[in-house]
Amino acid sequence: MKKIIAVITCITIVSTFLFSCYYDKADILYNHGSSSCDTMSTISYSTTVRPLLEQKCYSCHSGSRPSGGIAMGTHAADKALAVNGQLYGTINHESGYSPMPEGEAKMDDCAIAKIRKWIDAGSANN
Ligand code: HEC
Incomplete structure (x- = not known):
């Protein structure tokens, strides 16, 4: 026993x-659920935002003839789109903006939230 x-x-x-x-x-x-989306840590251009944009946007928006005449891929260019509202407007599919990435699914909520945070913090080159 x-x-x-x-x-x-x-x-x-x-x-x-x-x-x-x-x-x-x-x-x-x-890694499911929004609870696992870490937007509390510092979000930097080089380690967070740029890789996301590189994956989703630069294929069309760089080179000698960028789509829509919108060139991306440098901090200055990406920041300009952040400041004038086009970056957030297009990725969040807001009215008045062309939904981006074109022909693909909307970026996931976590990626959009991180980019939003970077924009709100002044789109620094960090
Ligand atoms: C498959 C190619 C493709 C990809 C990927 C793509 N775009 Fe575009 N984008 C276009 C084309 C084509 C236009 C011009 C036609 C239009 O405005 O719809 C455009 C236009 C734009 C414009 C100007 C239009 C507006 O409403 O302000 C912005 C800003 C933009 N894209 C941002 C982005 C961002 C940010 C991403 C990544 C999340 C992205 N694009 C991914 C093809 C693409």
Whole structure:
């Protein structure tokens, strides 16, 4: 009897451990829900905003003939769009702006929130 209790206790401990590992990993892998969107840390142009724009915008908005005559890809150019409202207007699909990225799904809420925060903080070159 003691042995059986010992075995059950052991299984319980092991499975609790395994389950907690499983959930940890699920959180990291799927990163779902707005609660996991970190907009509290400092948001920098070089490590946060630029990579997002590079992934979603620069393919059309750079080079010798940028789409719509809108050139992006330098801090000065991206900041100009931030300051005049076009950056946020287009990525947040606001009325009066062409929805961007063109022909693709809207950027996810977390990315938009981070860019918004960078704009509100003065679109610094940090
Ligand atoms: C597949 C190509 C493509 C991608 C990707 C793309 N754009 Fe555009 N964009 C265009 C074209 C074409 C126009 C001009 C026609 C128009 O205004 O709809 C344009 C116009 C614009 C304009 C001017 C129009 C306005 O309403 O102010 C802005 C600003 C802009 N894009 C920003 C962005 C941003 C920011 C991204 C990334 C999130 C992006 N674009 C991604 C093709 C693209």
